Amino acid sequence: MSILPAMLAIQAKETRYNGNRFRSRLEARWAVFFDALGIKYWYEYQDYGSGKYRYLPDFYLPECKTWVEIKPFWPTNLECEKAIRLCVTEQQFVIILAGNPWPEEYHTLFYHPISYTPEEFVDHLIRWERIESLSKNPTPGKTVLHFRAAYQVVQMNDCTPLVEYIADIGRGFMCRKVEIDQCPECQRVGPFDSRIYDPQQLCYGCLKAYVTPRLKGAFTRARQARFEHGERGAP
Numbered sequence: 001m002s003i004l005p006a007m008l009a010i011q012a013k014e015t016r017y018n019g020n021r022f023r024s025r026l027e028a029r030w031a032v033f034f035d036a037l038g039i040k041y042w043y044e045y046q047d048y049g050s051g052k053y054r055y056l057p058d059f060y061l062p063e064c065k066t067w068v069e070i071k072p073f074w075p076t077n078l079e080c081e082k083a084i085r086l087c088v089t090e091q092q093f094v095i096i097l098a099g100n101p102w103p104e105e106y107h108t109l110f111y112h113p114i115s116y117t118p119e120e121f122v123d124h125l126i127r128w129e130r131i132e133s134l135s136k137n138p139t140p141g142k143t144v145l146h147f148r149a150a151y152q153v154v155q156m157n158d159c160t161p162l163v164e165y166i167a168d169i170g171r172g173f174m175c176r177k178v179e180i181d182q183c184p185e186c187q188r189v190g191p192f193d194s195r196i197y198d199p200q201q202l203c204y205g206c207l208k209a210y211v212t213p214r215l216k217g218a219f220t221r222a223r224q225a226r227f228e229h230g231e232r233g234a235p
């Protein structure tokens with residue numbers, strides 16, 4: 001027996017914690033992480049879509065109006081597409097957390113809605129993405145820009161959701177690979193980026209957010225959680 005199926009079997013083990021029956025230990029660990037930080041969540045709150053795009057997101061974080069999907073591995077194109085559809089239809093943030101709750105053991109993909117005209121979007125790129133100019137004039141009607149690096153924009157005809165930075169002004173979303181950090185001043189936890197949030201909503205400390213000792217402590221609780229205690233769920 002290879003190791004991989006054994007790992008998948010562990011991942012899929014139903015786990016009771018804090019009154020919820022999580023479909024996997026991994027989801028329960030992320031719930032421990034949210035609890036350790038006092039982040040309110042609703043598990044499997046509502047499903048969306050239909051057919052192959054039917055989708056029951058793992059968590060809804062009501063205080064920040066954000067959907068969270070937990071994946072053991074980097075998401076597939078279909079999983080990304082489901083996140084995009086949820087983001088643009090609900091006009092809310094969608095975060096895919098792929099991997100274990102521990103620094104450098106997970107990836108964070110952050111989908112957020114945008115509404116720009118092509119001209120406004122070029123202005124946005126120059127102001128907030130620190131792109132001095134678009135070296136090649138955007139082709140009229142082509143509205144998908146793929147970011148390969150902070151200073152480089154590659155224009156493509158289609159949308160491949162696996163690229164780390166995507167802006168699709170036609171469909172009205174952006175996706176970035178981000179980090180979960182904590183602001184040392186206001187204690188907010190999340191993907192801090194004044195290019196995503198209204199800068200006026202961020203304190204000065206938010207721009208210097210990092211893995212604080214409290215955030216590290218939440219990761220440690222999630223990593224060390226034992227679930228033998230059933231629904232009481234004391235980790």
Ligand SMILES: [Zn+2]
Pocket residue numbers: 183184185186187188202203204205206207
């Ligand atoms: Zn702050």
